[in-house]
Amino acid sequence: MTKGAAVLFNKFSRRHLARLAGSLALGITANPVNSSPAADQQTQNHAASFPIDFRWGTATSAYQIEGAVDEDQRGPSIWDSHAHRPGTIQDRSNADHANDHYHLYKDDVQLMKALGAKAYRFSIAWPRVFPEGTGSPNPKGLDFYNRLLDELLANGIEPFATMYHWDLPQTLQDRYGGWMSRDTSKAFADYAGYVAEHLSDRVKHIFTINECSRLVHLGYGIGADAPGLKLPQQELNQVRHHVALGHGLAVQAIRASGRAGTKVGPAENLVICVPAIETAANIGAAETATREVNAGYLTVMMEGKYTEAYLADTGKNAPKFTAEDLRIISSPVDFVGLNVYTPHHYVVASENVSGFTLAPLPASFPHMDAPWLKIGPEAMYWAPRHVEKIWGVRSIYITENGTSATDQPAADGHFYDVDRIMYLRNYLTHLQRATSEGVPVNGYFLWSLMDNFEWTDGFEKRFGLYHVDFRTQRRTARLSASFYRETIARNALV
Ligand code: PNW
Numbered sequence: 001m002t003k004g005a006a007v008l009f010n011k012f013s014r015r016h017l018a019r020l021a022g023s024l025a026l027g028i029t030a031n032p033v034n035s036s037p038a039a040d041q042q043t044q045n046h047a048a049s050f051p052i053d054f055r056w057g058t059a060t061s062a063y064q065i066e067g068a069v070d071e072d073q074r075g076p077s078i079w080d081s082h083a084h085r086p087g088t089i090q091d092r093s094n095a096d097h098a099n100d101h102y103h104l105y106k107d108d109v110q111l112m113k114a115l116g117a118k119a120y121r122f123s124i125a126w127p128r129v130f131p132e133g134t135g136s137p138n139p140k141g142l143d144f145y146n147r148l149l150d151e152l153l154a155n156g157i158e159p160f161a162t163m164y165h166w167d168l169p170q171t172l173q174d175r176y177g178g179w180m181s182r183d184t185s186k187a188f189a190d191y192a193g194y195v196a197e198h199l200s201d202r203v204k205h206i207f208t209i210n211e212c213s214r215l216v217h218l219g220y221g222i223g224a225d226a227p228g229l230k231l232p233q234q235e236l237n238q239v240r241h242h243v244a245l246g247h248g249l250a251v252q253a254i255r256a257s258g259r260a261g262t263k264v265g266p267a268e269n270l271v272i273c274v275p276a277i278e279t280a281a282n283i284g285a286a287e288t289a290t291r292e293v294n295a296g297y298l299t300v301m302m303e304g305k306y307t308e309a310y311l312a313d314t315g316k317n318a319p320k321f322t323a324e325d326l327r328i329i330s331s332p333v334d335f336v337g338l339n340v341y342t343p344h345h346y347v348v349a350s351e352n353v354s355g356f357t358l359a360p361l362p363a364s365f366p367h368m369d370a371p372w373l374k375i376g377p378e379a380m381y382w383a384p385r386h387v388e389k390i391w392g393v394r395s396i397y398i399t400e401n402g403t404s405a406t407d408q409p410a411a412d413g414h415f416y417d418v419d420r421i422m423y424l425r426n427y428l429t430h431l432q433r434a435t436s437e438g439v440p441v442n443g444y445f446l447w448s449l450m451d452n453f454e455w456t457d458g459f460e461k462r463f464g465l466y467h468v469d470f471r472t473q474r475r476t477a478r479l480s481a482s483f484y485r486e487t488i489a490r491n492a493l494v
Helices: 003-026 037-041 078-084 101-115 139-154 170-176 182-199 212-222 233-257 280-293 295-303 308-317 323-329 379-391 418-436 479-490
Strands: 055-059 119-123 158-164 205-210 263-268 273-275 336-339 345-349 356-359 396-401 441-447 466-469 474-477
Touching: 055 101, 055 158, 055 396, 055 479, 078 170, 101 139, 101 474, 101 479, 119 441, 139 158, 139 182, 158 182, 158 233, 158 396, 170 182, 182 205, 182 233, 205 212, 205 233, 205 396, 212 233, 212 263, 212 295, 233 263, 233 295, 233 308, 233 323, 263 295, 263 396, 273 280, 273 379, 280 295, 280 345, 280 356, 280 379, 295 308, 295 323, 295 379, 336 379, 379 396, 379 418, 396 418, 418 441, 418 479
Parallel strands: 055 119, 055 441, 119 158, 158 205, 205 263, 263 336, 273 345, 336 396, 396 441
Antiparallel strands: 345 356, 466 474
């Protein structure tokens, strides 16, 4: 063993034992398979290691875990209304109670600690802070996040906050039609500035909006997500513009009201274009495609203009906007967050006008426990690489990555989610490929810390490293929790 490896081994063993003790004290099931001494003695595989200061974390969002929807003067959100509308949620559930994280947050911080995770991405519920969306803040709402932040920091976990993970105050839907009006974009900036002013003494990284594209398409286009609308094209394009504007206004408000040094950026589910074969021509075509298929989101945020093809495609339905809007939307950001689950397109270079062909995916393309969750680990390489290459972004966080899986407890009571481990190991291998080539990815947040309310899938889809029994609120570590803990401890793939 080299000297470096011996130091690592000793450090790892001590930390490992401390964590295990922590898990036991918590009453959560001990990790099903503890690493064997033989595995511990392996020298670190340097070829598979990550940058030394890489941030490892987990991610959640407010509505999916908090519960306590009526407590401490929280106002209703569009997701409360949506989930209570008959026929919207697969298992007829709602998140009124969810993981009861509002009361169990201290236990949940211990779950993170047991993983050795040093960062945590969570979202702030706008209707807790401003029950009416605008106007008078509710100090009790903000207090919950004060308690959570103090608990995280006391346990050595760095908080990364998302300002909007889809839980719009219902009053803004009623008053303005939600994101159909730019009044909502402005209200969002006021709320974000207020939160930054009060929390940026402890939160140094803030994400504005989680996945603009999903909230626009599923919320206002298809109507599956809240607020459940199916708008015609022009209005839909206008919603998209208002969401991008909300992002830009929030960047400015957070900078104006947050402490010096507060960093801010989006958390987007970039539509990921993978070169079908890694030739120079296909890679170039995949970059061109990335700009175009993300024209209404990351492209306009980074470039301050809609692409010609986007404006031509939308034609008379193009959004109405001013030059000032575009300047706001493209306010400089400190980093870009990317939610990476799946490759959306495989790209082949083409002689056509666009320069690319999006290959149709064969029915046999493999997927995880949801038809949309196609298994394409190389998406984890190409997403950050494109963002660096196309827009020169110098700091990237993987704000979400993970999968649902169908494991049941085995005869010995453990959850052997080996398919989730397979998925994670392969995606992380491609992330390591990116960092080893110098793509500036600074951290990774695994979705999710624990099973939670998976939007229209209710509690049927489970994404957690910890299994949650929603009747008892008992959290049990899955085998993937051990995988992640070992990966973090070694800062390398295991
Ligand atoms: C994310 N895609 O949604 C959300 O941010 C989370 O709240 C959610 O629980 C999680 O992923 C799992 O679904 C996504 O098609 C939905 O690429 C769809 C895609 C990506 C992310």
